[in-house]
Amino acid sequence: VLLYGHAKSGKTMLTHAVCNEAGANLFNLSPHVLNKEGVNLQKLVQVVFRVARALAPSVIYLDECEKVFPGGKGKKKKKGEVGGGKSAKIKKDVIQQLKELEAMDRVLVIGNTSMPWEGDMKEFTNIFRGMICCVHPDYASRMRLWEAQIRKRGASLPKDSDYEVLAFMTNKYTARG
Numbered sequence: 598v599l600l601y602g603h604a605k606s607g608k609t610m611l612t613h614a615v616c617n618e619a620g621a622n623l624f625n626l627s628p629h630v631l632n633k634e635g636v637n638l639q640k641l642v643q644v645v646f647r648v649a650r651a652l653a654p655s656v657i658y659l660d661e662c663e664k665v666f667p668g669g670k671g672k673k674k675k676k677g678e679v680g681g682g683k684s685a686k687i688k689k690d691v692i693q694q695l696k697e698l699e700a701m702d703r704v705l706v707i708g709n710t711s712m713p714w715e716g717d718m719k720e721f722t723n724i725f726r727g728m729i730c731c732v733h734p735d736y737a738s739r740m741r742l743w744e745a746q747i748r749k750r751g752a753s754l755p756k757d758s759d760y761e762v763l764a765f766m767t768n769k770y771t772a773r774g
Contacts, residue, residue, distance in 0.1 A: 599662065599708045599721055602731035603769075608709040611731060612658055615707065622652045627660035631687065642690040646697075646704070653703035662708040663716035665691065666724070688720075695724060739764040 649655035
């Protein structure tokens with residue numbers, strides 16, 4: 598599954614919720630984890646998939662998928678630009694391991710990206726069976742979130758219209774409480 602949407606829209610939180618509800622182990626193969634010196638990336642990917650199968654149910658988490666599966670073939674990347682570095686080197690190994698996965702292995706691969714246009718869409722559609730857009734909460738959801746959070750802390754607002762003002766003012770904010 599590929600989760601995509603604006604930064605801070607709850608993609609990582611949703612991944613953790615899936616692991617929690619399923620009682621699954623979480624294995625993080627994100628670029629910020631992989632860009633460490635002295636790590637044999639090919640062996641690391643193989644070991645993660647092997648251990649994930651052994652400790653099933655498991656979730657393998659790929660944050661910033663656009664760096665693992667960079668798009669724009671033939672384009673020259675500047676130093677520090679998305680798509681370069683060690684994380685792109687695991688692309689072949691991840692694809693190979695995904696081909697070997699079966700439904701009986703009970704391993705789910707969840708990819709997150711806030712910039713899907715930077716990645717290779719053909720690879721995304723081949724690798725991930727489903728893509729889910731994560732958006733910021735709408736007006737009605739923000740009202741309910743404010744009411745619940747304020748009530749949870751043992752407080753209340755003088756007028757119901759104050760909740761409406763808070764919901765209006767927090768447009769495009771995340772649901773983190």
